[in-house]
Amino acid sequence: MSGSRENNLKNIDVNFPLGCMTLVTGVSGSGKSTLVKKILYPALQREKGIFNDKPGQFDTIKAPFEKISSIEFVDQNPIGRSSRSNPVTYIKAYDEIRSLFAKQTLAKNRGYQAKHFSFNVDGGRCDHCKGDGNTTIEMQFMADVVLQCEHCMGKRFKKEVLEVEFGGLSLDQLLEMSVDDAIDFFEKENQTKMVQKLKPLQEVGLGYVALGQPSTTLSGGEAQRIKLASFIGRGITHDKIIFIFDEPTTGLHFHDINKLLRSFNALIDQGHTVIVVEHNLDLIKCADHLIDLGPEGGKNGGSVVAMGTPEEVSKVKDSFTGQYLKEKLGN
Ligand SMILES: Nc1ncnc2c1ncn2[C@@H]1O[C@H](COP(=O)(O)OP(=O)(O)OP(=O)(O)O)[C@@H](O)[C@H]1O
Ligand SMILES: [Mg+2]
Ligand SMILES: [Zn+2]
Known part of the structure; x- marks a missing residue:
């Protein structure tokens, strides 16, 4: 050749x-x-x-x-260009997390479905930053400036959605947890499936990474x-x-x-x-x-x-x- x-x-x-x-x-x-x-x-x-x-x-x-x-x-x-993609969305463990929150009593009473706990569709995510947690200001002649969203304070979801808790944690608190801590947490909560999904991240040495760390920062x-x-x-x-x-x-x-x-x-x-x-x-x-x-x-x-x-x-x-x-x- x-x-x-x-x-x-x-x-x-x-x-x-x-x-x-x-x-x-x-x-x-x-x-x-x-x-x-x-x-x-x-x-x-x-x-x-x-x-x-x-x-x-x-x-x-x-x-x-x-x-x-x-x-x-x-x-x-990078595993994704958007700050809405992160380790758990990439390994497809996020669907499990959304359904878990949707199953909680408060969520049911308010009629929230799994989609309300999604970054990708309107409903539960912050309307201002669209689930990004940040807003970008385009500057002429200079690099764009990225600011924390002032509506959700970087938490990506609406306040009322974050009132729903699983095992004492709101969705944004869970997403801030490291893989290691989250595995312990889900073990305590008897969520074997979640533990199984997260294990590979731990096995490759990523136990310290936060579940929701934006892919753009990895x-x-x-x-x-x-x-x-x-x-x-x-x-x-x-x-x-x-x-x-x-x-x-x-x-x-x-x-x-x-x-x-x-x-x-x-x-x-x-x-x-x-x-x-x-x-x-x-x-x-x-x-x-x-x-x-x-x-x-x-x-x-x-x-x-x-x-x-x-x-x-x-x-x-x-x-x-x-x-x-x-x-x-x-x-
Ligand atoms: N597109 C290219 N144009 C010109 N030279 C190239 C090109 N790609 C590679 N080379 C040259 O070919 C040689 C082999 O490059 P290669 O990147 O495969 O090395 P490597 O064994 O992977 O090195 P390293 O351990 O430093 O990564 C080098 O001398 C490099 O400068
Ligand atoms: Mg090389
Ligand atoms: Zn926001």
């Missing part, structure tokens, strides 16, 4: 096994992101009849694609982990997916890296395949399969230096990753 050369990848052959974790390694500039984003992802999409960007140059990619239903590139782009890494949590939350289905991550551990604390690794294993246990671009050497020894690019960055990179199990890669003298593994594996 030919095309204009926009990167340093030579025509390459890669393969990876399904149902386990493959790591793409190599020094900075060796072509890791290019391989997963510009070649693997579009090429695999094509195998599934989805035509997007033309894949870059490659010779062959070997894997039994007929066993795969889709490919997901889990990037760090970091790239947080957005990426919310996407991961939503896939874990689907549980075991017939769909077998290849998940691709580009440097998901950047900036993560050691403790959270372990959580992320457990989440990858959860996906693998559900029968999925995980491909991760990774610098982190701790992760390298946990991989089932490696694709090591190099030997250097830029023009002197772009080739597959080593490929196979950590054991096999450790025998390749020209591979930096191989040398590291050799020490670690002690052979």
Whole structure:
């Protein structure tokens, strides 16, 4: 396959096994992101009849694609543009929360339905900010100014709607709770379904995030982990997916890296395949399969230096990753 050369990848052959974790390694500039984003992802999409960007140059990619239903590139782009979208709306736990409030006696007496507890339709949300909690003033020649809505004081709902309580909490109080606290709260209230829905967020290391934190304020890494949590939350289905991550551990604390690794294993246990671009050497020894690019960055990179199990890669003298593994594996 030919095309204009926009990167340093030579025509390459890669393969990876399904149902386990493959790591793409190599020094900075060796072509890791290019391989997963510009070649693997579009090429695999094509195998599934989805035509997007033309894949870059490659010779062959070997894997039994007929066993795969889709490919997901889990990037760090925001989970939504509106401040009305947040972690619980993204993982589809918000419907449950709305119905819970609608079931309370006060809500029933006043004739409130689930929609009255929604940000997205008129009725219960603040009419002034339309459930945003903020209003934006467009400034000429300057960046827009965002102010807290003075009608609801940033609480997003009408005062009378917030009078409805579940377990002693109003809707806005619940939305301000962290995932960890909310799990404890729902456990106490015997809301097993809510606990189950929130667990994946905790598992990917997002226990500290507020249920209703606007998606526009989440970091790239947080957005990426919310996407991961939503896939874990689907549980075991017939769909077998290849998940691709580009440097998901950047900036993560050691403790959270372990959580992320457990989440990858959860996906693998559900029968999925995980491909991760990774610098982190701790992760390298946990991989089932490696694709090591190099030997250097830029023009002197772009080739597959080593490929196979950590054991096999450790025998390749020209591979930096191989040398590291050799020490670690002690052979
Ligand atoms: N669109 C492009 N135009 C020109 N050069 C490019 C383009 N995309 C990538 N490159 C070059 O190709 C090489 C590989 O880039 P790539 O982003 O794949 O590296 P990487 O292995 O992911 O590095 P890092 O670990 O720093 O993320 C680099 O030298 C980069 O400058
Ligand atoms: Mg990169
Ligand atoms: Zn308002």
